[in-house]
Amino acid sequence: MTPPPGYVPKGDSRVCKLLKSLYGLKQASRQWYSKFSSTLIEHGFNQSKADYSLFTKVYGSCFLSILVYVDDVILASNDSKTISDFIFFLNQKFKLKDLGSAKYFLGLEIAQSSKGISLCQRKYALEILEDFGFLGFKPSKFPMEPHLKLSRDNGDLIADPSMYRRLIGRLIYLTLTRPDLAFSVQILSQFMDKHRQPHLDAAYRVLRYIKNAPGQGIFFPSSSTCQLKAFCDSDWAGCSDSRRSTTDFCVFIRDSFISWKSKKQHTVSRSSAEAEYRAMTATSCELTWIRALLADLHISHSQPSLLYCDSKATLYIAANPVFHERTKHIELDCHLVRDQILKGVLHTMHANSQLNLADLFTKALGLQVFSSLLSKMNALNTYSPDHPS
Known part of the structure; x- marks a missing residue:
């Protein structure tokens, strides 16, 4: 750190030794996260390998999870006293401002009731x-x-x-x-x-x-059971400039819509089946990550994840271990999905095109189809009179 002008004689090569990271420096946020995470780990928390911002700890029958975004922290537990005790502990280490129950976090408006949570x-x-x-x-x-x-x-x-x-x-x-x-x-x-x-x-x-x-937002009903299911789809050669296809998927825990994606693929697919298979591969990777996240949250999910696809040719590629001329150039993707199927963590199923919810992320739709698919995702207007409360 260079000393301020006039503090040392001109031509002196000495610099200041930084004893504490100052707010505004390039490494300040990194130093803050290092200090905060090390404090949590010393207190017995486990850092998630699926999401390094997530920390969890089990207190006998009590469970506490912490989600960190820079200096904004949100806590969740099945015991209110556990949260109070942990806030008291943090207050001794850092200066805190307790905002109470989560209502507004990083621009997200949170509403809770006995029927569920809406964002x-x-x-x-x-x-x-x-x-x-x-x-x-x-x-x-x-x-x-x-x-x-x-x-x-x-x-x-x-x-x-x-x-x-x-x-x-x-x-x-x-x-x-x-x-x-x-x-x-x-x-x-x-x-x-x-x-x-x-x-x-x-x-x-x-x-x-x-x-x-x-x-408009999403609603997570409190009555959902823990069953992962996903829908995947692809728009073959949908980009008029590059002729690349679009990967689209949406993931549910029973009726709770938790993850979705619409992204142009990195390579040009030679057939619609290949484009659909790349979408299936991306979806299986997302399901694998979510299963790891559920394990960190101590939520058991022993049954296979259900993956719905409207392309029978793609389902046959996933099920048939024989390679031929049309699939040898996507061998790595084939191995990835097939390994998940053989391990019993993924089960592929056919979905009719009209019932494939991922179609919402594939193309621009008219009002009737758009509204129908959106209503099946628990995507509701939080401020509507018809919204569950």
């Missing part, structure tokens, strides 16, 4: 609408026009590229509780480096959809 980002959504002047616009009932194809070269370039990038960046964070926006935002984020007027018009359409229900 939404209404305040954040309204801030986006206000910043871009869309509070008074007419709302839309679905986020993207069906069969819309956006390209990198069609349309006029936008004069202010920073505005588009700022908008998409904020929409990406909104997808934490808005699976209905995942596909649209995934498409729009592909044009961050070179965006044109059709891309901006499509982004404005998403804002009008948010205006329709800014309190």
Whole structure:
């Protein structure tokens, strides 16, 4: 650390020895996390290997879990006294501000009742609408026009590229509780480096959809049993510029919608079956990670995870151990899924295309299909009179 001017004679090569990490330095956050995590581990907590921000500890019949994001911490336990004792312990080591029961955390609005827990980002959504002047616009009932194809070269370039990038960046964070926006935002984020007027018009359409229900979120019913199931799908050669396919999946614990993804694949698939199989591989990796996370939370899940796919050709590739000319170039992916099946942790099943919930993340859908699939995901408007309370 360089001394301030005038503190040492000119030409002196001495520097300051840093005894304590100062707020604002490059390594400050890393030093804080190292100090906090080492304190928890010394207190008997186990750090999760699936998520290094998660710490758990068992007190006899009591269980305590801690989720850390920089200096924001959320606690969960089956015993209120355990939480009180641990807060007292932390208060002796660090300066704390106890905000009570979780209601607002990192922009997520949390509502709890005997029927379950709901998450939404209404305040954040309204801030986006206000910043871009869309509070008074007419709302839309679905986020993207069906069969819309956006390209990198069609349309006029936008004069202010920073505005588009700022908008998409904020929409990406909104997808934490808005699976209905995942596909649209995934498409729009592909044009961050070179965006044109059709891309901006499509982004404005998403804002009008948010205006329709800014309190839209997800609901986790308290009556769910622990059964992992997932739906996967793919849009073969859906990108008109690169002809890459899109991987889409959604994961449930019984009726609780816990994970989803819509992302363009890294390579070009030579057939629709190959594109679907890559989507199945990504989904099986997600299921493996979630099972590890459940184990860290001391939640038993001995039964196989159910993986639904609407492509029979893909299911045959997963079940048949014989390689042939059409599958030898995806051998690694085949081994990954087949090993999970042979271990008994994954069970593949066929789902009709009309019942495959991952279809919501594959393409832009019309109002009827879009609303039908969304309602099956427990994605509800927290501020609606029909919302469970």
